[in-house]
Amino acid sequence: MDSMVFYEDDFESQCHDHLDQDLDADYEYEYAEETAVDLYDLCLKPTLQHTVEHLIPLILASFLFKIVAQCTYTPNKLMHGASIILGFAILYNYVPESLYLLAIFTIASYIYLQLPKKYRSGIGVFIPSIFVILYCELSMEAASWHKIRGVVMIAVMKEISIAVDQNESNHKPPVLWQYVGYLVSPVTSIFGPWISFKDYSELHRQGSWNLKWIFSTVGYFALALVFISISNCGASWILTENSGKWLQAYRDALSFRMSHYFVSYTSSSILLLGGLPFARTTITKPMEIEFPRSLVQVVISWNIPMHSWLKTYIFRPGRRQLGKFGGILLTYLASSLLHGLNFQLAAVLLSLGFYTYIEFEIRSVLSTVFDACITSKKCPDNKCSHQRIAANCWWVTAVNLAFSALSIFHLAYLGLMFDTSELQETGYSYLHTIEKWSQLGFASHWIAFVTYCAYFLIR
Structure with a gap:
């Protein structure tokens, strides 16, 4: 299943937008001339x-x-x-x-x-x-x-x-x-x-009452508050409307990701508070998303329970009955259906699926040709079978860093869709999606197409 991991993605978490909408509506303001004190009084505190x-x-x-x-x-x-x-x-x-x-x-x-x-x-x-x-x-x-x-x-x-x-x-x-x-x-x-x-x-009579439980619950909730502060206040204060269009795209995507981390860590805190064991409370991994080795890593780390659910209940049964390709189609159909019939979500999901597929395949081919550790998923520590690894070959590190930068670029492009405009209260239309991507010249899709052509030629 490791080779199929890029299909079980879910670019939007099951976060509940009503809280973020309330906060955004109440505390949006112009950041360009605000001081740190103003930022605290007008945004962070409320x-x-x-x-x-x-x-x-x-x-x-x-x-x-x-x-x-x-x-x-x-x-x-x-x-x-x-x-x-x-x-x-x-x-x-x-x-x-x-x-x-x-x-x-x-x-x-x-x-x-x-x-x-x-x-x-x-x-x-x-x-x-x-x-x-x-x-x-x-x-x-x-x-x-x-x-x-x-x-x-x-x-x-x-x-x-x-x-x-x-x-x-x-x-x-x-x-x-x-x-x-x-x-x-x-x-x-x-x-x-x-x-x-x-x-x-298993929640029945299986709980723990100790200091670790208390500190973990409070720690998760504190991190959630940090993420919502960055999402609502910090990102727009650091990168203002005077920034270039790509920095603005990165800012909007960063704000969206921070909102997702807020929901995920709040959920982790509630799970611990409600009695689930610590091992069942990891929902997302921000460091692996903000500094990714690959987009494959992003879709795994974005929403771990959702990833597990799609793999267990959609892809595997679908593959048994419909074959590999049918299982893939069923997975995307199920993911889109769960989020409602929304053009923007479908466009982002399908784009991300295409990106991760191409990245996975081209890095697998390059890894085989050069016998180098440049696959989408990092080899386990001390178990890498490749002849060329980061420790003995400098360009392995360079290639992996280049793909990491490309992943960050794609995330900024895709995450731009989920801004804080008034449309978020009713869902984003296809016109909003096309307009946002057209402002960036559909650059990410063009790069993905070129990458696919390169893979097609060398496979």
């Missing part, structure tokens, strides 16, 4: 204050769930009951628009899981999710659907994972209260990420 206040209900609900779920005397049913009550309370507080939809989806999908296996296999596993997403696309206002899209996506991912596991293991589906508790758990329903039903079930 951003941090608003963020903490906004997250207090979720923090309290997750901590209360941990107390109930991991108390020695708590019966299993009480844990699921607490998850249902606290989960719906949190959904009502943050995204009340999603309540009736999730209730319908929960009932319909649970009935679906009771059907004979022949109706739940293959493409049939997507029927409930396809129905709910198409309903949202066709009947809901764009702003409302955009606000609840992440919540629906997490619920859909959970339902599909249970359906696939049920088909492969021939186990009975969870009982109703277990299923509902899993779908609406306060620990994952708002910020995600996807966790397996097994991980959710």
